[in-house]
Amino acid sequence: MVQDSVILSLQNLTMRFGGLVAVREFSMDIRYGELVGLIGPNGAGKTTIFNMITGHYVPSEGRVLFEGRDITGLPPWKIARLGIARTFQNIRLCREMTALENVLISFHPRVRSTVFDALLPTPRYVREERWMRERGLELLAAVGLERWAHFRAGALPYGLQRRVEIARALATQPKLLLLDEPAAGMNPQEAQDLMGFILKIRETFGLTIFLIEHVMQVVMGICPRIRVIDFGVSIAEGTPEEIKRHPKVIEAYLGEEALRA
Amino acid sequence: MSIFLQQLLNGFTLGSLYALIAIGYTLVYGILRFINFAHGDIFMFAGYWLFYWFFIFQLPWWLAALLAVALTAGMGVVIERVAYRPLRHAPRISLFITAMGVSFLLGNTIIVLPWAGGRQKPFPTPAFMTQVYTVGTVRIQGVTLWVPLIAAACLLALLFLVYRTKVGRAMRAIATDIETTALMGADINRVISYTFLVGSALAAVGGILWGCRYPRLQWDMGVLPGLRSFTAAVVGGIGNIVGAMLGGYLLGLAEILFVAFLPHLSGLRDAFVFGVLILFLLFKPTGILGKPLKEKV
Amino acid sequence: MRAWARNWPVRLRAWARGLLAVLRAWGRDLLAVLRAYWRFFLTGLVLAGLFAFVSWGEKGLDRFIWRVLNFGAIYAIAAVGYTVINGVTGQFSLGAHGFMLLGAYLTTLLILPLHQKEMVWILRPLVWPFNRIALPGSMFILALLAGGVAAVLAAVVVGIPALRALRGDYLAIATLGFGEILFLLVANLPQLTNGAMGIKGIPPYTNLWWTFGILVVVVYAAVRLKNSSFGRALRAIREDELAAESMGINVFRHKLLAFLFSAFCAGLAGGLMAALIGTITPDLFRFFMTFYLLLIIVLGGMGSISGAVVGGFIFATIFEALRFVDTAVVPGMRMVVFALLLIASMLFFRRGLFGQEEFTWAGLGRAGRWVWSKIR
Numbered sequence: 001m002v003q004d005s006v007i008l009s010l011q012n013l014t015m016r017f018g019g020l021v022a023v024r025e026f027s028m029d030i031r032y033g034e035l036v037g038l039i040g041p042n043g044a045g046k047t048t049i050f051n052m053i054t055g056h057y058v059p060s061e062g063r064v065l066f067e068g069r070d071i072t073g074l075p076p077w078k079i080a081r082l083g084i085a086r087t088f089q090n091i092r093l094c095r096e097m098t099a100l101e102n103v104l105i106s107f108h109p110r111v112r113s114t115v116f117d118a119l120l121p122t123p124r125y126v127r128e129e130r131w132m133r134e135r136g137l138e139l140l141a142a143v144g145l146e147r148w149a150h151f152r153a154g155a156l157p158y159g160l161q162r163r164v165e166i167a168r169a170l171a172t173q174p175k176l177l178l179l180d181e182p183a184a185g186m187n188p189q190e191a192q193d194l195m196g197f198i199l200k201i202r203e204t205f206g207l208t209i210f211l212i213e214h215v216m217q218v219v220m221g222i223c224p225r226i227r228v229i230d231f232g233v234s235i236a237e238g239t240p241e242e243i244k245r246h247p248k249v250i251e252a253y254l255g256e257e258a259l260r261a
Numbered sequence: 262m263s264i265f266l267q268q269l270l271n272g273f274t275l276g277s278l279y280a281l282i283a284i285g286y287t288l289v290y291g292i293l294r295f296i297n298f299a300h301g302d303i304f305m306f307a308g309y310w311l312f313y314w315f316f317i318f319q320l321p322w323w324l325a326a327l328l329a330v331a332l333t334a335g336m337g338v339v340i341e342r343v344a345y346r347p348l349r350h351a352p353r354i355s356l357f358i359t360a361m362g363v364s365f366l367l368g369n370t371i372i373v374l375p376w377a378g379g380r381q382k383p384f385p386t387p388a389f390m391t392q393v394y395t396v397g398t399v400r401i402q403g404v405t406l407w408v409p410l411i412a413a414a415c416l417l418a419l420l421f422l423v424y425r426t427k428v429g430r431a432m433r434a435i436a437t438d439i440e441t442t443a444l445m446g447a448d449i450n451r452v453i454s455y456t457f458l459v460g461s462a463l464a465a466v467g468g469i470l471w472g473c474r475y476p477r478l479q480w481d482m483g484v485l486p487g488l489r490s491f492t493a494a495v496v497g498g499i500g501n502i503v504g505a506m507l508g509g510y511l512l513g514l515a516e517i518l519f520v521a522f523l524p525h526l527s528g529l530r531d532a533f534v535f536g537v538l539i540l541f542l543l544f545k546p547t548g549i550l551g552k553p554l555k556e557k558v
Numbered sequence: 559m560r561a562w563a564r565n566w567p568v569r570l571r572a573w574a575r576g577l578l579a580v581l582r583a584w585g586r587d588l589l590a591v592l593r594a595y596w597r598f599f600l601t602g603l604v605l606a607g608l609f610a611f612v613s614w615g616e617k618g619l620d621r622f623i624w625r626v627l628n629f630g631a632i633y634a635i636a637a638v639g640y641t642v643i644n645g646v647t648g649q650f651s652l653g654a655h656g657f658m659l660l661g662a663y664l665t666t667l668l669i670l671p672l673h674q675k676e677m678v679w680i681l682r683p684l685v686w687p688f689n690r691i692a693l694p695g696s697m698f699i700l701a702l703l704a705g706g707v708a709a710v711l712a713a714v715v716v717g718i719p720a721l722r723a724l725r726g727d728y729l730a731i732a733t734l735g736f737g738e739i740l741f742l743l744v745a746n747l748p749q750l751t752n753g754a755m756g757i758k759g760i761p762p763y764t765n766l767w768w769t770f771g772i773l774v775v776v777v778y779a780a781v782r783l784k785n786s787s788f789g790r791a792l793r794a795i796r797e798d799e800l801a802a803e804s805m806g807i808n809v810f811r812h813k814l815l816a817f818l819f820s821a822f823c824a825g826l827a828g829g830l831m832a833a834l835i836g837t838i839t840p841d842l843f844r845f846f847m848t849f850y851l852l853l854i855i856v857l858g859g860m861g862s863i864s865g866a867v868v869g870g871f872i873f874a875t876i877f878e879a880l881r882f883v884d885t886a887v888v889p890g891m892r893m894v895v896f897a898l899l900l901i902a903s904m905l906f907f908r909r910g911l912f913g914q915e916e917f918t919w920a921g922l923g924r925a926g927r928w929v930w931s932k933i934r
Contacts, residue, residue, distance in 0.1 A: 295727060296727045296730075296731060344901055344905070347905055348904065348905065351908065353726060353727065354648075354650050354726060354727065354730075355904055355908060357650070357726075357727045357730060358852065358856065358900065358904055359900075359901055359904040359905070361849065361852070361900070362897050362898075362900035362901035362904065363897070363901060364897075365846070365849060365893060365896070365897035365900070366894060366897035366898060366901065368893075369890045369891075369893035369894045369897060370894060372889060372890030372893075372894075373888050373889075373890045373891055373894055378889075379889060379890060480890075484845075488734075488735070488738075491731065528742070528745070528746040529742055529743075529746055531738065531742055532738070532739045532742040532743065535735035535736070535738050535739050535742075536735075536739065538731065538732070538735045539716075539720070539732050539735050539736060542720075542723070542724055542728050542731065542732045543719050543720065543723050543724070543732070546723070546724075546728065
């Protein structure tokens with residue numbers, strides 16, 4: 001795998017909802033092993049871009065290439081099996097299931113046993129189930145959640161739920177991980193810890209990470225490359241230093257602060 | 262009058278009744294996003310109220326009819342208050358299940374009630390409905406004349422209510438976004454009660470007109486018209502008031518024409534309606550006039 | 559020889575000691591096995607008890623109670639399937655009565671004796687091949703399975719488009735519409751079904767062996783399914799369909815799996831019911847039948863297989879107990895009670911008896927200890 005080759009290529013993505021253009025001609029290349037941030041004010045269209053990558057929305061125009069393959073319009077579950085995993089802005093765990101079960105869900109697409117294997121159960125199924133449980137516990141241990149494995153996911157504190165969600169995404173063995181505002185609802189200290197955590201899993205699992213963030217400061221510390229969008233249009237790209245000084249970015253964020261005030 | 266014209270008029274009459282009932286489904290769905298399964302039984306109840314006031318308490322027909330509409334409308338409000346409101350923040354499917362419970366409760370209450378019971382009862386049709394009018398050379402029965410006219414008048418009144426009054430504006434606002442409307446200080450509960458009042462009153466008018474058209478009462482007579490009217494609401498685009506009216510008329514016409522042209526399949530008339538329902542749900546769930554509801558990711 | 563004779567007390571002692579050690583080891587192993595597998599032993603014990611009960615009850619039970627138990631098991635079979643799609647998977651289907659109807663009619667057509675067929679289809683003869691087939695009692699299971707398969711085929715027809723496109727109350731209404739279409743078809747095909755007049759004289763093959771035997775198999779399958787990786791996927795779909803899909807789960811295929819399972823159970827239940835009551839009409843399997851099943855799984859806890867079984871028996875008991883109210887006091891009162899029960903449990907008792915949980919021996923132990931601590 002060449003470090004410089006492109007894993008994900010977004011080409012002229014446009015998303016229209018009725019008359020409203022949520023994203024306009026968004027293009028971007030992400031290379032293997034990169035950690036890229038996408039920032040922008042609320043409602044700028046960041047999540048819409050993620051939804052187009054993962055197949056939840058079919059772009060009105062443009063293409064999504066993953067490892068050179070056109071995945072535009074594929075259903076989400078197929079895209080997930082190709083190696084793109086995601087988390088959600090408002091955590092979407094299966095709240096009535098345990099943390100471990102949440103992780104095991106992600107192993108399910110790789111189960112080779114049929115339903116009848118599970119019903120009998122055949123040795124193959126028993127073996128697979130045991131393998132899944134072991135791997136699930138390992139994974140939870142790797143993200144520091146082994147103590148919480150058998151707790152109901154909905155009962156865990158917010159920060160831990162976020163980690164379970166990331167663990168669940170990791171269990172699909174992704175090549176590319178999309179994180180949608182992982183630090184949302186966290187205080188600065190928690191956000192800082194989370195960013196350290198993200199760096200760590202990137203090392204451990206050799207991931208490419210594409211990260212959405214609303215608060216600029218959070219990504220500044222960890223993403224070498226940052227893209228900024230506003231009103232669905234890409235307005236700047238560069239290193240954190242360049243972004244901080246970029247007049248359009250300042251304008252976009254100032255505008256938002258003016259609105260908030 | 263040619264047979265075809267006669268059938269067309271029949272379809273129009275039936276359609277106007279569907280429209281009246283469909284409004285109730287669409288209003289409630291537009292605001293609370295659940296199918297008020299009991300609406301068909303509310304419709305049925307109106308006929309029985311009239312039956313009671315007219316036959317048992319011997320009131321004059323017009324007074325009995327007025328009372329029936331008022332009581333049915335009140336029933337709608339009470340049902341919402343008692344059975345639906347406590348579940349407003351529960352999963353929507355719980356509301357649906359409860360509505361099914363209410364539907365079975367209403368239907369079987371009729372069986373249990375004295376003088377009503379499980380067997381068919383006559384419906385008191387007033388004189389002006391059975392009278393035959395002569396307009397020029399055309400002789401026309403009262404039902405064929407009055408039913409679509411009264412129904413149309415009620416529909417117009419509803420349009421006025423929804424688009425020209427304050428309550429109507431509040432109803433539309435809630436249908437668009439219930440949380441924002443609540444934040445803006447509107448009394449959600451009051452508006453929802455109004456919605457059930459209006460929907461049930463229209464269903465009551467529909468029930469009474471239905472009785473005039475098909476003068477029999479039966480405890481389960483609400484189920485099929487209810488489902489057909491729900492189909493009409495879906496065809497028109499659920500949540501859309503004009504759509505419900507349009508869907509009602511279209512479905513009424515289609516049903517009558519189906520029976521007229523394929524008489525040997527008349528036993529499968531309801532299968533035809535359900536087929537329409539399923540096809541619309543599958544391929545055009547937003548109906549003819551509805552707007553798509555986007556799922557938030 | 560002499561040495562042996564001289565040493566025999568020593569040798570005997572050694573043997574005894576060895577024997578004791580072996581026995582002790584066995585005991586230890588036995589205990590360990592018991593400790594590890596006590597749940598299975600208890601379950602086996604219960605199954606053996608059930609076996610004994612059924613073999614006694616088939617002759618010894620009061621006919622009324624025998625009937626209630628059969629009905630309870632039949633409702634439980636249908637409800638277990640119903641709770642897998644409605645509760646575990648969270649896909650609200652209202653077409654169960656249509657599937658029961660299909661099961662009941664196909665089973666009946668297969669087992670009805672030929673002379674009875676000639677008597678029932680007087681006006682128009684029964685179509686081929688059913689006018690030639692009359693399976694004996696020993697092949698009852700084939701007729702039942704055929705009924706289940708017929709229901710599954712119907713479920714494929716409606717499930718493939720409906721489960722792909724619809725969810726929530728739209729799915730409910732579409733499946734309800736499909737169930738009614740099945741009813742109307744059956745009622746309007748007299749050459750096949752004798753129409754609204756129904757079929758009488760169905761041989762009473764259904765007994766406790768069949769109902770309880772099939773119930774045990776169905777419960778086993780449902781529990782294995784729910785606790786397997788597939789079951790986790792089904793539960794994930796209920797909790798958050800979008801998240802499940804984003805983790806690579808083919809949501810539609812799993813929904814269909816659950817739907818077909820439920821249809822199969824409903825088909826079996828329909829066949830068993832037909833051969834229990836002896837006379838069927840299309841009206842017997844109308845929407846109220848699905849309403850019963852819904853009430854059962856709501857009472858038992860949506861998504862709990864244990865709840866569906868317990869609920870099925872409770873329902874059958876109340877149903878038969880209130881029969882005298884219906885026939886002697888006020889007709890229709892029973893349905894009023896059921897409707898009120900459903901509304902009340904939705905308003906005040908939405909969890910049901912079991913919630914989404916299952917009965918386990920460990921859970922019973924916990925509950926027992928809890929009760930014991932309260933008593934003391």
